[in-house]
Amino acid sequence: MKITRRSALKSSALAASALALQGPRLFSQASASVDAHIDILPGEPIATISPEIYGHFIEHLGGVVYDGVWVGTDSKIANTGGVRQSFIDALRSVGATLLRWPGGCFADSYDWRDGIGAPSSRPARAGFWTQQETNRYGLHEFMHTCRAIGAKPYLAADMRTLPARDFYQELEYCNAPAGNVASNSAAPAVPNSLATQRAANGDRDPFNVDLWGVGNESWGCGGNLEPEEYAAMFRRFTAWTPSYGGVEPRFVAVGGNGDDVDFTRRMFKALYANTEKRHLFGLSIHYYTSGSPTEFAGGDALKFSDAEHYDMLARGSMMDGIIRDQWTAIQTTQQPGQPNVRLIVDEWGGWYGNGTRLGPTYNLSQQSTMRDALLTGITLDIFQRHAEKVAAACVAQSINCLHSLVLAMGDQSCVTPTYHVFKMYLPHHGAQAVRAEFSAAAIANPMAKPALQMDGINYAGPASGSRTLAGLSGSASISATNPKLLTLTVVNPHLDRPITTEIAVGGAAIASASGTVLAAADIHAHNDFAHPDAVKPAVAMVGAPSSGRLTHTFPPASVTSLQITLA
Numbered sequence: 077m078k079i080t081r082r083s084a085l086k087s088s089a090l091a092a093s094a095l096a097l098q099g100p101r102l103f104s105q106a107s108a109s110v111d112a113h114i115d116i117l118p119g120e121p122i123a124t125i126s127p128e129i130y131g132h133f134i135e136h137l138g139g140v141v142y143d144g145v146w147v148g149t150d151s152k153i154a155n156t157g158g159v160r161q162s163f164i165d166a167l168r169s170v171g172a173t174l175l176r177w178p179g180g181c182f183a184d185s186y187d188w189r190d191g192i193g194a195p196s197s198r199p200a201r202a203g204f205w206t207q208q209e210t211n212r213y214g215l216h217e218f219m220h221t222c223r224a225i226g227a228k229p230y231l232a233a234d235m236r237t238l239p240a241r242d243f244y245q246e247l248e249y250c251n252a253p254a255g256n257v258a259s260n261s262a263a264p265a266v267p268n269s270l271a272t273q274r275a276a277n278g279d280r281d282p283f284n285v286d287l288w289g290v291g292n293e294s295w296g297c298g299g300n301l302e303p304e305e306y307a308a309m310f311r312r313f314t315a316w317t318p319s320y321g322g323v324e325p326r327f328v329a330v331g332g333n334g335d336d337v338d339f340t341r342r343m344f345k346a347l348y349a350n351t352e353k354r355h356l357f358g359l360s361i362h363y364y365t366s367g368s369p370t371e372f373a374g375g376d377a378l379k380f381s382d383a384e385h386y387d388m389l390a391r392g393s394m395m396d397g398i399i400r401d402q403w404t405a406i407q408t409t410q411q412p413g414q415p416n417v418r419l420i421v422d423e424w425g426g427w428y429g430n431g432t433r434l435g436p437t438y439n440l441s442q443q444s445t446m447r448d449a450l451l452t453g454i455t456l457d458i459f460q461r462h463a464e465k466v467a468a469a470c471v472a473q474s475i476n477c478l479h480s481l482v483l484a485m486g487d488q489s490c491v492t493p494t495y496h497v498f499k500m501y502l503p504h505h506g507a508q509a510v511r512a513e514f515s516a517a518a519i520a521n522p523m524a525k526p527a528l529q530m531d532g533i534n535y536a537g538p539a540s541g542s543r544t545l546a547g548l549s550g551s552a553s554i555s556a557t558n559p560k561l562l563t564l565t566v567v568n569p570h571l572d573r574p575i576t577t578e579i580a581v582g583g584a585a586i587a588s589a590s591g592t593v594l595a596a597a598d599i600h601a602h603n604d605f606a607h608p609d610a611v612k613p614a615v616a617m618v619g620a621p622s623s624g625r626l627t628h629t630f631p632p633a634s635v636t637s638l639q640i641t642l643a
C-alpha cells in the first residue's frame with residue numbers, strides 16, 4: 077500500500093561518484109594533498125543566528141508527554157515537579173531555547189481549559205492520535221517544564237475545533253497580570269478573572285507567552301483548508317488581539333507543506349486582500365525526511381543500506397531548497413506596509429516506519445543512529461546559512477518520538493547521537509553567520525531516478541535537489557563577544573572516505589583551532605538503555621595551522637565542530 081502523509085497520520089494515530097567541484101575557490105591555493113577546501117569569509121556576514129532555531133517540540137502523542145516528559149510528582153523516577161529530570165537535564169545542556177506544545181495535529185482538537193485546575197477534576201477525552209488524553213499534563217505543567225529547562229514556551233492554538241474567542245482567552249489566561257487592573261474607563265480597577273483563575277491554579281505571575289502558532293498544518297490535519305480559507309481564519313483569530321504587560325504576541329501563520337509554495341503564495345495573497353496591517357511574525361513550514369524515497373514515513377531507522385544512507389541525506393538536504401523557495405514566495409507576495417515575515421521551521425527530522433518503536437504504546441517512537449546525527453548537522457547548518465530567513469525551528473520531537481534527543485521508558489533513559497550534535501552546535505547560538513565556501517566533490521545519489529516520485533510524501537515541489545549530496549557541507553559563524561573566535565561545523569557524509577580539507581579565513585590568519593567530533597565506525601551505531609554511551613563525541617585531533625591555514629581531516633560519517641582563533 078502506498079503510504080501518504082495522510083494515511084501515515086491516520087494509521088498511526090557510494091556509490092560515490094566524483095562530480096564537478098561545488099562552488100568557486102576564492103583564494104585557496106590548489107593543493108594536491110587535500111580533498112577539499114573551505115573558505116570562511118568574515119567579510120560576507122549573513123545575519124545573527126537566532127538562538128530560537130535550536131528549538132524543540134513535544135506533543136501528546138505515544139510516549140512523548142506521558143512517560144517521556146511527565147512521570148508525575150509521586151514517581152520514583154527523578155523529577156522536578158513531575159517532569160522527568162533526565163529530560164530537563166538534556167534539554168538544558170543543549171541550551172534549548174524554545175519548546176513547542178501541545179502539537180502538532182493534537183493541538184487542533186485540544187481545549188486548553190481541559191488541562192488546568194485540580195488534576196482530579198480534569199476531564200479525560202479522546203485525543204487526536206487515537207489515544208485517551210488524561211489531561212494530567214496541561215498548561216501549567218508545560219510552563220513549569222519550560223521554566224525548568226530555561227526555554228521559551230511556543231504554544232500552538234486550536235484553530236480547527238475552537239473559535240477565535242478561546243484563542244483570545246488562552247492568550248489572556250497566559251499573559252494578563254494578576255491583581256487590580258486599571259479599566260481605562262470610568263469603571264474602577266478590578267482583577268482580570270482569567271488572571272485570577274491562573275493564580276488560583278498556582279501561577280500568579282503571567283506566563284508571558286509571546287510566540288503563538290495559529291493552527292498547525294491547516295492544509296492537512298488542521299482542517300484540510302484551502303489557503304484562502306486559512307488566510308480568512310488567520311485574520312479573524314489575530315486581528316485586534318490584546319497584548320499584556322508589554323509582551324507583544326508573535327503570531328506564526330501556517331505555510332505550505334514542504335516546498336508547496338503555491339499554498340504559501342495563495343495564502344499571502346488572500347491574507348493581504350485588504351490593506352489593514354497584519355499581526356504576523358513568521359510562516360510555519362514543516363519538512364520531514366522519510367527513510368524511503370518512495371513512501372512517507374518509510375524505511376527503517378536501524379536497517380538501511382549504504383545507498384539508502386546517501387539517498388536519505390540527499391533528500392534531507394532539500395531543506396535548503398525549501399527554505400529558499402518558501403522565502404521567495406514570501407518576498408514575491410509582500411505588500412507595502414505589511415510585516416517582514418520570517419520562516420519558522422517548527423517540525424523537521426527523519427521519519428521512519430514502525431520497526432524500532434520503544435513499545436506498542438509509544439506511537440511514532442524510533443531509534444536514532446549516526447545517520448540521524450548527520451541529518452541533524454546538515455539541517456542545523458542549513459538553518460545557519462540562512463540565518464536571515466529562518467527565525468526559529470523545532471526538531472520533531474524531543475523525546476520518544478521521531479527525530480528525538482532523548483529516549484526514556486520508566487526509569488531508563490538515554491540520549492541519542494542527535495542530542496550530541498545539538499550540544500556541539502552551542503557556540504553558534506546568537507553568533508554572526510558568515511558565508512563559508514565549501515569546495516568538495518559531490519556524491520551522486522545512488523537511488524535517484526530521473527523523476528523521483530515525491531508526491532504525497534510530505535514534499536510538494538521539484539525533487540531535483542536530491543540527485544546529489546554535498547561531499548562536505550557546513551556553516552561558519554563569528555562569536556558575538558569575540559570577533560577573533562570562529563565556529564565552523566562540518567558534516568562528512570561519506571561512509572568510507574576521510575576528507576582532508578584545507579581551511580582558510582578570508583583576510584585573516586588562523587592562529588589555533590580545537591574541536592569536537594562525533595563519529596562511529598558503523599553508521600548504524602546508536603545508543604540504547606543498555607549502551608547509553610555507544611555513540612558520544614570525542615576531542616578532534618586538530619593540528620597546528622601553517623601559513624595561517626589549517627589542514628584538517630574530517631573522518632567518514634562524522635559531524636565536527638571546530639573553534640578557530642584568528643591571529
Ligand code: AHR
Pocket residue numbers: 085135179180181182292293423472473478
Ligand atoms: O510530529 C508528528 C506529526 O507530524 C505532527 O503532529 C504533525 O504536525 C505532523 O504531521
